[in-house]
Amino acid sequence: xxxxxxxxxxxxxxxxxxxxxxxxxxxxxxxxxxxxxxxxxxxxxxxxxxxxxxxxxxxxxxxxxxxxxxxxxxxxxxxxxxxxxxxxxxxxxxxxxxxxxxxxxxxxxxxxxxxxxxxxxxxxxxxxxxxxxxxxxxxxxxxxxxxxxxxxxxxxxxxxxxxxxxxxxxxxxxxxxxxxxxxxxxxxxxxxxxxxxxxxxxxxxxxxxxxxxxxxxxxxxxxxxxxxxxxxxxxxxxxxxxxxxxxxxxxxxxxxxxxxxxxxxxxxxxxxxxxxxxxxxxxxxxxxxxxxxxxxxxxxxxxxxxxxxxxxxxxxxxxxxxxxxxxxxxxxxxxxxxxxxxxxxxxxxxxxxxxxxxxxxxxxxxxxxxxxxxxxxxxxxxxxxxxxxxxxxxxxxxxxxxxxxxxxxxxxxxxxxxxxxxxxxxxxxxxxxxxx
Amino acid sequence: xxxxxxxxxxxxxxxxxxxxxxxxxxxxxxxxxxxxxxxxxxxxxxxxxxxxxxxxxxxxxxxxxxxxxxxxxxxxxxxxxxxxxxxxxxxxxxxxxxxxxxxxxxxxxxxxxxxxxxxxxxxxxxxxxxxxxxxxxxxxxxxxxx
Numbered sequence: 001x002x003x004x005x006x007x008x009x010x011x012x013x014x015x016x017x018x019x020x021x022x023x024x025x026x027x028x029x030x031x032x033x034x035x036x037x038x039x040x041x042x043x044x045x046x047x048x049x050x051x052x053x054x055x056x057x058x059x060x061x062x063x064x065x066x067x068x069x070x071x072x073x074x075x076x077x078x079x080x081x082x083x084x085x086x087x088x089x090x091x092x093x094x095x096x097x098x099x100x101x102x103x104x105x106x107x108x109x110x111x112x113x114x115x116x117x118x119x120x121x122x123x124x125x126x127x128x129x130x131x132x133x134x135x136x137x138x139x140x141x142x143x144x145x146x147x148x149x150x151x152x153x154x155x156x157x158x159x160x161x162x163x164x165x166x167x168x169x170x171x172x173x174x175x176x177x178x179x180x181x182x183x184x185x186x187x188x189x190x191x192x193x194x195x196x197x198x199x200x201x202x203x204x205x206x207x208x209x210x211x212x213x214x215x216x217x218x219x220x221x222x223x224x225x226x227x228x229x230x231x232x233x234x235x236x237x238x239x240x241x242x243x244x245x246x247x248x249x250x251x252x253x254x255x256x257x258x259x260x261x262x263x264x265x266x267x268x269x270x271x272x273x274x275x276x277x278x279x280x281x282x283x284x285x286x287x288x289x290x291x292x293x294x295x296x297x298x299x300x301x302x303x304x305x306x307x308x309x310x311x312x313x314x315x316x317x318x319x320x321x322x323x324x325x326x327x328x329x330x331x332x333x334x335x336x337x338x339x340x341x342x343x344x345x346x347x348x349x350x351x352x353x354x355x356x357x358x359x360x361x362x363x364x365x366x367x368x369x370x371x372x373x374x375x376x377x378x379x380x381x382x383x384x385x386x387x388x389x390x391x392x393x394x395x396x397x398x399x400x401x402x403x404x405x406x407x408x409x410x411x412x413x414x415x416x417x418x419x420x421x422x423x424x425x426x427x428x429x430x431x432x433x434x435x436x
Numbered sequence: 437x438x439x440x441x442x443x444x445x446x447x448x449x450x451x452x453x454x455x456x457x458x459x460x461x462x463x464x465x466x467x468x469x470x471x472x473x474x475x476x477x478x479x480x481x482x483x484x485x486x487x488x489x490x491x492x493x494x495x496x497x498x499x500x501x502x503x504x505x506x507x508x509x510x511x512x513x514x515x516x517x518x519x520x521x522x523x524x525x526x527x528x529x530x531x532x533x534x535x536x537x538x539x540x541x542x543x544x545x546x547x548x549x550x551x552x553x554x555x556x557x558x559x560x561x562x563x564x565x566x567x568x569x570x571x572x573x574x575x576x577x578x579x580x581x582x
Contacts, residue, residue, distance in 0.1 A: 159472040298483035379469030385440045
């Protein structure tokens with residue numbers, strides 16, 4: 001990492017490009033960003049990887065901590081783990097042809113995540129059906145699919161961790177399957193395998209930097225969909241132009257994608273649309289997500305069984321690392337659904353057998369998630385709370401952000417915690433000058 | 437250690453901003469290390485009482501006071517007051533009008549819910565003289581848990 005950068009697990013800030021506008025300050029839901037000396041951007045380690053700052057930056061100084069397309073090395077066994085959002089980037093193209101394009105690009109295997117989303121869907125329905133009788137989990141259950149939502153809850157709404165559906169996330173199911181069935185053969189033969197997660201957002205599968213410092217085996221790399229799009233679009237165009245594509249052989253069912261509703265998963269509501277649950281909701285957008293979580297915390301929505309949250313507006317199609325506009329992508333998905341209808345390729349009975357064996361239960365207790373952030377947000381004592389109020393009384397409270405903190409309250413907290421000096425407040429300085 | 441107190445304004449009949457005061461209280465409590473079950477109980481009580489003010493009361497305020505051994509939530513308003521407090525505490529009793537019911541309120545669960553979620557509740561009210569609801573939550577030893 002070069003010197004003029006600061007980075008979290010998920011995003012990098014380029015100090016040379018930063019103009020100090022501080023637009024990112026206000027959009028950060030966990031108030032993790034501070035602007036110092038007009039240019040440099042200091043980040044409190046509270047980043048949950050939502051990518052809102054990337055969206056807000058006019059200078060392009062903030063980028064996802066993904067690797068970029070040039071890492072695709074031909075001498076490795078490259079496996080693409082494909083978010084269904086990728087399909088929606090190619091209006092009018094069948095998912096299987098997009099996967100074929102990836103193969104032409106040099107990926108030896110393409111893993112269709114929607115297959116695992118379907119497994120997740122069955123497991124979720126089963127859990128909710130059983131919970132209706134046992135009432136062991138509180139309503140409403142919250143979808144664990146969006147990792148940003150889960151981290152947001154762990155960080156800001158720990159009360160709601162018991163509401164997070166304790167079923168393994170589709171990405172985890174996918175990684176487990178690939179690691180246990182697809183890769184071992186290669187590794188036995190001494191080949192190096194690299195897993196490429198093709199993501200619509202800066203969040204990684206399970207951020208290694210949050211859980212452990214160890215380098216995962218096999219190597220896992222996160223790529224933004226917009227990173228590979230320019231190259232992939234060429235191959236997809238070729239495939240489209242060629243017309244009839246000979247059927248190609250795959251070893252596992254999830255290496256290709258036969259259903260049209262796979263692309264629906266990227267859309268807000270795509271998770272629950274086809275689910276067999278009586279009372280469910282889909283909420284998208286960061287502000288809306290936070291507002292709903294606040295309401296659930298206050299005891300509302302207990303008559304709802306399941307809520308799908310996506311912090312990006314319109315769902316993952318609105319991810320900050322997508323290649324085409326979210327509304328164009330949504331249109332493409334809707335056309336696809338209209339043409340092919342909804343349908344699942346897996347059978348409930350098979351999944352239920354796995355469910356009985358406990359294969360979908362999350363290993364991590366949700367309470368452990370809070371520890372990811374616990375160290376960074378030390379609790380305030382009564383004394384500190386009083387001091388913060390005193391600082392708040394001194395400063396004007398207009399949330400001008402000139403001090404480099406996102407709002408006055410956070411600035412006051414920084415002052416009391418020792419991360420900022422009172423004199424950094426412009427209003428306060430102006431006042432003292434007047435008096436002199 | 438000394439007490440900490442802060443209060444937030446509640447505007448009567450403002451259904452759009454309803455809930456803001458309790459969210460503010462909630463955010464304050466989150467920056468201190470209270471047990472999450474406690475903050476949840478406070479949140480439920482805060483919201484229920486705030487909605488009562490928004491629906492029936494005029495203007496009011498929600499204040500939170502943290503002492504070493506207890507947390508006190510106090511809601512005051514200059515609304516119509518409660519005629520018969522015992523009756524109001526009964527599950528299912530409600531004075532909500534049709535407009536409130538259309539918005540999903542008025543199930544007669546507000547005060548009972550507050551009683552259930554707080555350790556002590558005290559209501560002071562007279563017809564046409566406003567209402568003060570004081571709820572106490574006892575804190576585990578030292579005021580902190582975990």
